[in-house]
Amino acid sequence: MLTVLSGPSGCGKTTILRKVLEDARVRRVVTATTRSPRPGEVHGRDYWFFSDAGFESLRAAGGLLESADNYGCSYGTPRSEVERPDDPRQVVLDIDPQGFRALRKTGTPVFGIFVAPPSLEALKARLLARGTETPDQLDRRIARAAADLEAAREYDAVVVNDRLEAAVSAVKKLMGLEA
Numbered sequence: 001m002l003t004v005l006s007g008p009s010g011c012g013k014t015t016i017l018r019k020v021l022e023d024a025r026v027r028r029v030v031t032a033t034t035r036s037p038r039p040g041e042v043h044g045r046d047y048w049f050f051s052d053a054g055f056e057s058l059r060a061a062g063g064l065l066e067s068a069d070n071y072g073c074s075y076g077t078p079r080s081e082v083e084r085p086d087d088p089r090q091v092v093l094d095i096d097p098q099g100f101r102a103l104r105k106t107g108t109p110v111f112g113i114f115v116a117p118p119s120l121e122a123l124k125a126r127l128l129a130r131g132t133e134t135p136d137q138l139d140r141r142i143a144r145a146a147a148d149l150e151a152a153r154e155y156d157a158v159v160v161n162d163r164l165e166a167a168v169s170a171v172k173k174l175m176g177l178e179a
């Protein structure tokens with residue numbers, strides 16, 4: 001069963017996932033994108049970074065379970081990352097609500113966990129602190145976060161990312177990795 005961690009940009013999906021991945025029974029789906037790597041991001045670990053043409057040919061060949069355009073770049077979930085019948089590890093995918101919805105529609109069995117920020121103010125503060133967006137990008141992400149929060153009800157569980165350790169523990173419990 002595929003576990004999806006979803007929520008607005010800046011809610012802490014990546015941070016929580018990094019902690020969950022310290023458990024050897026878990027692997028992460030590395031998704032594909034056409035955006036440029038941020039400092040420290042590694043091809044094949046954080047994303048598969050593609051040119052526009054490369055992404056398009058993967059999509060045309062049916063290699064993506066779903067794809068979407070976010071903030072002017074393309075993102076998609078490679079089929080080969082999800083469908084690995086010989087790998088016994090649990091699989092986690094970190095994706096936005098639009099991507100989760102698209103994935104659910106494909107009929108892929110997923111357990112959806114919505115990661116919510118304690119408040120929109122906290123979310124904005126975290127995105128500012130992360131410092132990876134231009135002011136314009138930041139405004140767009142905050143504007144979309146308000147709408148994304150409405151999506152929480154479509155999920156199997158909601159975890160509020162207030163104290164990081166508590167959020168990580170809640171996710172691990174939902175995945176059956178912790179009592």
Ligand code: ADP
Pocket residue numbers: 007008009010011012013014015016126127129130161162163164165
């Ligand atoms: P996402 O992957 O959902 O876009 P990130 O994991 O990059 O979000 O988190 C956004 C920012 O918020 C990062 O700078 C991260 O260090 C910070 N952050 C994440 N979780 C918490 C938390 N529980 N408390 C305070 N800051 C947090």
Ligand code: 5GP
Pocket residue numbers: 008009031032035066067068070075076077078094095096098099100
């Ligand atoms: P970022 O540029 O901050 O890494 O990601 C931007 C947004 O794209 C995030 O909300 C992230 O969850 C989403 N995203 C990453 N990979 C995929 C994917 O494979 N499919 C979809 N639909 N969205 C993705």
